[in-house]
Amino acid sequence: MALNPLDSTQPSSRFPASGLPTDSDGPADALPSGLATATPRIGWRRHALLLAAIVGCLTVFLLARTMANHPHVAAEWRQGNDDRLELVFSPLPALKEHMGKELLAIGGAGVEPVPFNSLALTHSSRWISDPTLRQRLLNARLTAAHALADGQVVLVFRDGSRVEIASRPRGYVELGSMFWLLSAFAMVVFLVGWIVPLVQPREGNFLYAVMAHAQAAQLLLSAIASVPGLALPVMLVGSEPMLRTLLDAITGAAVLTAVLWHPLRLPGRGLLATAVWVVTGGYAALTFASQLQPMAWRWGDMLLLVQGVSCVLLLSWSYSRERHPFVLVMRRFTTVTVCALLLLALSVSYVDRMPTDVQPMAMAAPMIWNVFLASVVLLVPFVSRSQHVMREFAMLAGISTVATSVDLLFVAVFSFSQFTSLTLSLFLSLGAYAAIRQWLINQMMGARALTTERMFTHLYRIAREVEARPERAGDRMTELLRNVFEPLEAQLVGGHGKLSRIAGNGAVLLVPVPKLVEAAHLQGMVALRFAERGKRLFTPEDARLADRIVEQLMRALAHDRAVERGRSEERTRIAQDLHDDIGARLLTLMYKSPSKEMEDYVRHTLQDLKTLTRGLAAKEHPLTLAAAEWKTDMTHRLQAARCELEWESDFDADPTLSMVQWSSITRILRELVSNVIAHAQARQVRIECRLHEGRMQIRISDDGSGRNPSVWSHGLGLGGIRKRVKAMGGTVEWQERQPRGILCQVDIPHLTPPATTA
Incomplete structure (x- = not known):
């Protein structure tokens, strides 16, 4: 699991030959071990994590022990009239007769009782903005804390009665369930704060550790405050509000510093980071020196809000530089x-x-706020994992x-x-x-429901292209994944693996290139960066979808091969039947022809049938071999009509034609030559066939009597030519020649994919 919440992925990053996306001035992105260099031994990290877990458990245990031994008055209180505390229940004999009475003041041995109400029972004064109220409540809590610590507590009820009670340790049972829940949550945040830098030791992850540990301490303070009782330990009553504010300020400073460095290193980051920590340190010094009283609450909240707004502005600046x-x-x-x-x-x-x-x-x-902020910090390492x-x-x-x-x-x-x-x-x-x-969810996570509709739009077309050009399998897969995920960057990189996986905390999706065809020797992975044009992170759902895409592509290729095998077997059977049945009958008819003209006609028909059956039975049709057959076929046809053929061919490659392409071009040439023989009364025909960068051009010209092709009626012959040319994605055009004759030009722009250099 990638636990790097502050991974570096620079805008100038590209995928070098090694397959590792790199920073322009920082470490490489965290890619899986299959692509990265050898991972250092992690035994010491396990030991460090074990030590951290032991320290965390001991901290919680010592805290629970301290609070269990803290002096306590066994009584349950609830809010009464005029914010007074009303005694609900107590097992102490001295308090049983006072149940239902309202508490007015609290004091100790030799200490004058001070007013004590329900607001004083909520221990933290962190979120009390009124200085007068804040100081009054602080005095009441200090009086109660000292009285509990001295072992003698004086309770003054509203009816004037006074009760002196000896405090005693509360024990573990009376800590309350909220104490254990918040302590467990703090333990989780604390451990994650160790795991992240141990998995990937880098400066950004150490900053995350600072955030996590600060919020874990906040949760422990909330756990202490949740323990039922009249007062906190004396040492925490005055320092607890200040500690809470400082912990939040440290968290904000760590977040601001991390934003300056990760994922994009912003200009002037060193100076800005120094200013952030100087301001935070200055606030801490003034707070400890009590120089911010009585407006400590307003100064603390103002600092937190300024840190938050500054973080939003810096993130906006970073996103404007790289999405x-x-x-x-x-x-x-x-x-x-x-x-x-x-x-x-x-x-x-x-x-x-x-x-x-x-x-x-x-x-x-405030307690809900602490839980919320800690949960946000805890969520950051898992943000791309859809927790x-x-x-x-x-x-x-x-x-x-x-x-x-x-x-x-x-x-x-x-x-x-x-x-x-x-x-x-x-x-x-x-x-x-x-x-x-x-x-x-969409706004916080940038998640969207990915569909496979766009994938299936291109799937079978790409499958056929891969079948025809195995060396383009990686490029075609990259194109397909780009159409589905819309990344800002997509490129083939080195590495290997059986399943897709995410890296860079969701910034990169790595999809292995499968062996789509037997002749291909490709290996590596397709690396996609920044999904949906930089609007969201990749998630494990995306990795699973990519694997399904590869699986469907393999199935499409297998289906295409099976269909082609069936077609090939059927063509072979038809060719065999034509040769054995129709060919034998025509041969018999030729020997029994009553005239020389009939014999020549049947002989030419046999030659056409031979060409057709050979083409049907052939498993492959290289262009040069097909052109030679076309030339022979056209020569026989025109010689019978006492017409001269001038043939010219120029091919920059020798691709293998599919059965559909071979059959279509063969029938186009035959129909055009048949029209010249039947209608033009020409004495010379010129056929030019050219292939350049995948573009096929066929030009057939004659010196016959045909004129004005725009008024010709397009019956089965001409209509069939147009239909076959259009099926191959091409165009056909007839025009007059000077001084006489017709020129027909067939243009097929994508007979084969153009060759590319590696």
């Missing part, structure tokens, strides 16, 4: 991601204007982000109730998703 389909697909993904981020930022900026009972819902959108599950998962995560954001906007802008806004947003989002789902 690489991977660029187009990535631009679609980036556009969708930026739009989702913009809508999310707009919705959470209205948190302070929302009713207090709706505000905690605003914190669900339907991952694609659908990313799309549903994006739709969920949109639905949550729209719900919050309805509440904030139109003052809808929570139930009304949620119902309306879900209805609109799911309805829009169902209506434009296929359009979204």
Whole structure:
């Protein structure tokens, strides 16, 4: 499986003799091992991947152990009136009599209780835009975290009652299912981030590893935040919002850098990449120094949106320089991601204007956003592999982000109730998703349903051309595949293989050239670059379709050969019957002829029959041999009519005529000569036959009495000539000669394919 999401395929690339598409200033495209040079031993890569898997598992285990040992108050809460937390259930005896009461404040031993509401229970302040609200919630979370860490928590309920409870470790059971699901997803993203650079160690794939590991860390933070409880560990309460923003900023910087280098190396990429990382590093330094307070949220989101828009602009620039389909697909993904981020930022900026009972819902959108962005990153290496599950998962995560954001906007802008806004947003989002789902797939993946209609239009014509000219099999196959897939480039390259395969993460489709005919000595592969004129990537479905095309071409050739064998056997049988039956009868009639004229007539008929049966029985008709037979036949006919024949032939090649071609030209010449004998009363006939670069010309002129051919009635004779010439794709024309006679010119432009130099 090709896992290179950032493969290099330059516009100046062509397919050299080695068969490897190369970069103008970078490494070669990743082609299968059958075409590439010897692949280095991958034992160390397996060991590295095993080590990464062990590190990932240990990280998840230590994280789970830390959260399981984190102090905890065994209680279940739900949102009550005026954004207060209402105690639903607790196994602790001290809290059982307070079930159903609303929590007012929380404190610790020797610490004055501070107000604590449902919004404070949603741990992350990453997406809280109001500085005052952000600081108030941060103080409440810090107080709760210190109280839990000290082991003594004071809960103040709305009725004035105070309860002091000793915190205890929560254990693994109380981590919750969401913690394990998000941790497993983070583990998958983490491992893919290692697999990609290990499969193909290059700078672009290391940038992908940076993106994947940053999003894996985001998912682990979301997993920690999903654990039920009053507060995060103390060390994460203040740093968690900053870590989330920095991880997204690092992801954006890595994406921008990758776009500058891959798949097309843009001018000034070094300077631009340096500027990207300087800005990102400057933002990180100012964030750690707390110089962006109290507008940290706005600065962070502004940086992410600028990175996203810059990425779209750079991808558009890259696509204008070379129509690489991977660029187009990535631009679609980036556009969708930026739009989702913009809508999310707009919705959470209205948190302070929302009713207090709706505000905690605003914190669900960021978690959905993290899952969406991580799934997009995870999808990138498989974008040409049609991973339907991952694609659908990313799309549903994006739709969920949109639905949550729209719900919050309805509440904030139109003052809808929570139930009304949620119902309306879900209805609109799911309805829009169902209506434009296929359009979204086409826009994100550039996929289309390939059909074989155009293939069958050319299939049998190409099969017959290959049968006639085996050395053109590769060119004809390239033409057929070009008609089906419409690539920007198609060329024969070296290599071998039994099945078609994709390379360059979908940029290249390699189709093996089969042995279509026994006489052919071709080998190699047809390399197609940039499907549908650079609008989409090749997929495994395309490889399977290419294999079906080759299979159908082989079947067409086999069918054509079988039909030709049947025709040949039937012609041989007919020729044998004519020779044994009609020939014997004519021979008997010749010996019993009552006059010399009748004997000569029968003799000439026998000669015609001999020519016909020899032509029917012959398996091959080389042009030079056929021309000699035509000359002999025409000489006999004209001598009987006391007419002189002047014959001239000039052939630049000696192709083998098909039975249809031989029969048609033979009958055309006989009919034209018969017309001269019967109607023109000529004394001299000149026949010229020429073949030049596959173009056949036949000129028959006489000195007879025929004039004004435009008024001739085209009966069976002339009509048959026109029909046969047209069947071979040619034209026929009669015109007057000066001072007397008629000239007939037959022009067949494609009797045989023109020869080409290797």
